[in-house]
Amino acid sequence: MNQDRITIEVLERFISLCKEFAVGHYDRVNELLDLTKEKEHPKLLSELAESFGMMIIQIEAREFRLEQIIEDLEKTKKELEIAKQKLAMENIELKNELRKVRIEIDHSQKAKDVAEITETEYFKYLQKKAKDLKAAKE
């Protein structure tokens, strides 16, 4: 009877510890580890405490890793925001600074000027000369 009462007390302590762990408070994890001592508690109870202890350690490690990943992501996000702002500024500067060139050719005038040069006897002589020179080189 006395033993049962002790077991119930231990189980109640166990339940209260689990409630704390469930909300992310791991300060009393040492109390859980005390329950693993086989000499003081029934074997089944100490095994149960051991499994829970292992579970808490794994959860804590996973949470720690996730926190680190979030921290890295936040840092990268901030850097991206700064780069984005810088790029926007540079684009504004480029738009203001760089002039574009406009090339307009008067094609009918060009055709007239070209014809004036190329429809002469001299030009025809040159075309032949150029052809002969190229042939001689080849």
Add this chain to the structure above:
Amino acid sequence: MGKIVSIHSFRGGTGKSNITANLAVSVARERNRVGIVDTDIQSPGIHVLFDVDVEKIEHPLNDYLWGKCPIEETALDVSPTLLDEEGKQAVGVATVYLIPSSNKTKEITRVLREGYDVGTLNDGFQDLIKRLNLDYLFIDTHPGLNEETLLSIAVSDILILILRPDKQDFQGTAVTVEVARKLQVPNLFLVVNKVLPDFDFEDVKRQVETTYQVPVAALLPLSLDMVRLASGGIFSLKNPGHPISVEIGKIARRITGR
């Protein structure tokens, strides 16, 4: 067989002589024997860049054209005057010859009045290459499209057209490109000079290449440094790291194919 490289622009003031001189020296520095003919008989000027004392020119190109001397006697070896920024000989074992035109008014007016046989000029080019054993002969042409300029274009292996990004040059270059195509010049490049720094250089290059369907070998920014030096020597030798010198080097490599 040496190659003829003509440097031409539709209008004056494009920096043609300056670019010709810098390019010729740049090509010579790659161990090439190089000649430069000033065929801008009406307004010669390239000799100034090579520090040539006009009083000491024994035979200008004009003498050859009048049959007074063979072409090779008009060639001056200007290599010893070419010094790098440390004052050392810049072209080393290579040679740069300059064939200057007379700057004497009497000689210039005689050419304008009497003219000369442009065929003689062509023979002169071919003989220069052979007799001086040249790898490259650069021809500094007179702006526009007169007879000797058309001849220089016709006999060129490489033609470099220089233009500024302005309306008149755009139109004139369109005419010149068309004429050069009809003369079947094997290699044609454009160089855009005096580009204001606030222009979008990539955009200028793209638009020029699209308009003329000719590759742009370089875009040279309008540079105060270059203007300051103006006629006082070969800019790229005195300022080897300058963006303009770097671009000149790029054009030189287009010429030599390296």
